[in-house]
Amino acid sequence: MQRLFPALVGLVIVLAVLSSCVFVVRERDAALLFALGEVRDTIVEPGLYFKFPPPFENVVRLDKRLQTIENNDPERIQTAEKKNLLIDSYVKWRIDDPRLFYVTFGANDRAAVERLTAQIRDALNAAVNVRTVKEVVATQRDEIMREILENVARRAEPLGVHVTDVRLRRIDFAPEISESVYRRMEAERKQEANRLRATGAADSERIRAQADRERQELVANAYAEAQKIKGEGDAKAAGIYSAAYGKNPDFYSLYKSLEGYREAFSGSKDTLVLSPKSEFFKYWNSAQGKQPATP
Template sequence: MSQKGFSALIVALVAVVIGWGSLYVVSERERAVQLRFGELVGPNIEPGLHFKFPFVDNIRIFDARLQHLEVPSERFLTLEQKAVIVDSYIKWRIADVASFYKATAGDLYRANTLLSQRAESRLRNKVGGLTLNEVVSGQRDSIMSDITNELDEVARKELGVTVVDVRVKRVDLPPQVSDSVFERMSSEREKEAQEFRSKGQEMAEGIQANADREQRIIQADAYKQAEIIRGNGDAKAAEVYASAYNRDSEFYAFHRSLQAYKQSFSDSGDIMLLEPNNDFFKYLNKKSGN
C-alpha cells in the first residue's frame, strides 16, 4: 500500500471515530444534560438522536421513569407526647434535569438522601400536631396528601424532581409501649366481654323464667282439661252403668259379680278366706241357675 493510500485510510478511520463520537441517542425513558468542559450547555435534552462535539462535550443521561424510595423508619412524637415508629415510602421522578443535576450532581443516592431528609422533617411536624388516634385513623389519607403537596413544592424548587406520592406503610408503637397498650386493650376487651356475658346471663335467666312460667301455665291448663275430660268420662260411665242397671238390675248384678270372680281368681295361687254364706258367692251358691 502506498503512503498516500495509508494516509487516506488513517483519515477515514479518524472521521469514523469522530462521527461515531459526535452522535448519541436519548431514549423515551431517559433525560440528559450536555456538559462542555464541565459547564452546563444543554440543560434539558429530549429523547431522540443528537449531535455533540467529540472530546469536548460530555453527556449525562438519567432515568426519567418513576422512582421508588423507601424512607428509613423514624421515631416521632404525637401531640400527647406518645412515641410512634413510622415506616413510609416516596414515589418521585425527575422534572427539571438541569436543576436535578445542579442539586445532586446527577447522584441518585444523594437525591434519595435529600428527599428522605425533607420527607422526615415534614412527617415529624405533621405527626407532632396530631393525636395517636388521628395518626392511625382514616385521616391518614388527607395527612399524606398534604405532605405530598408540600414535599413536591419544595422538591421542585430545590432538587428539580416532582414528588408523585408519599405513603405511610405502617405505624407501630415502640416495644416498651406496645406491651402496656396491648395489656390495656386486653383488659378493656375482657371488661366488654364480661359485660356481654352478664347481659347474656341476665337475658338467659329472663328467658328461662318465662319458659318456666309458660310451662306451668300449659301444664295447669292441660291438667284442667284432663280433669274436665275425665269428669265427663266418669259421668258418662256412671250414666251408662245407671242405664244398664235400670234395664235389668238382676242381670247387671250378676255380670258385675262375674267380673269380680274373674279378677279375684286370675292367679291359680290366689286364696280367699270368706264365709260360705257371704254375698260374694251369692250366685255360685244358687242351684236354680236363674
C-alpha cells in the same frame, strides 16, 4: 495495501466523529445537552438525536422513571402524648424537571434521596407531633399520609422532583412503652369482656324466665285440655255404661260380679271368711246362674 491503509484510518476517524455526533435517548431517560458547559437543551422524548462532537457538546442522561425511597430504619416520632412511635414509611418520586434537578443535585440521585428523606422526616414529625397514639394508629392514618404528601411535594417541587405517593407501612410502639400500652389494652379488653358477660348473663336470665313462663302456660293449657277431654270421655263412658245397664241389668250385674270374683281370687294364698249365703256368692247359689229372688 499501503494505499488502502490511510483510507481505512481515515474511515475509522470519520466513523468515530460521526458516532460522537449521534446519541440515543431511551424511554426511561431524560437527556441534558450541554454546549461548552452550559445546558443548551433538555430532551425528554425518546429517539435518535444529533450534536456536535465533544468538547463542543456533551450529553448527560438522567433516569426519569418512578423511584422508591424505602426507610429501612423506622423513624422514632413522638406523639402529642409524649409517646414514642416507630414509623416505617416509603415514598414514590420521579424527576419532573431534568434541568432544575441537575442544577440542584447534579447527576447524583443519592443526594436527591438524602434531601427527600430529610424532608419526609420533617413532614412526618409535623404530622405526628400534634396527634395522639390512637389518631396516628387508627383514626387519622389516611389524613396523616395526605398531609405528608402535600408537605413533601410542595418542598420538592423547586428541586425538580415530583413526589407521587407517601405511605406509612408499619407503626410500632417504642420498646419502653410497649409493655404499658399492652397492659392498658389488656385491661380495656377485660373490662369489655366483663361487660359482655354481664349483658349475656342478664339476657340469659331473661330468656330463661320467659321460657319457664311459656312452659308453665303450655303445661297449664295442656292439663286443662286433658281434663276437658277426660271429662268428656268419662261422660261418654258413663252414658255407654248406663245404656248397656239399661238394656240388660241382669247381665251387667253378673259381669260385675265375675270381675269381683277375679279380683278376690287372683292370689293362690288368698283367704276369705264369708257366709255362703252372703250377697257376694249370690250367683254361686243358683244352678242356672240367675240371681236368686229377693225374699
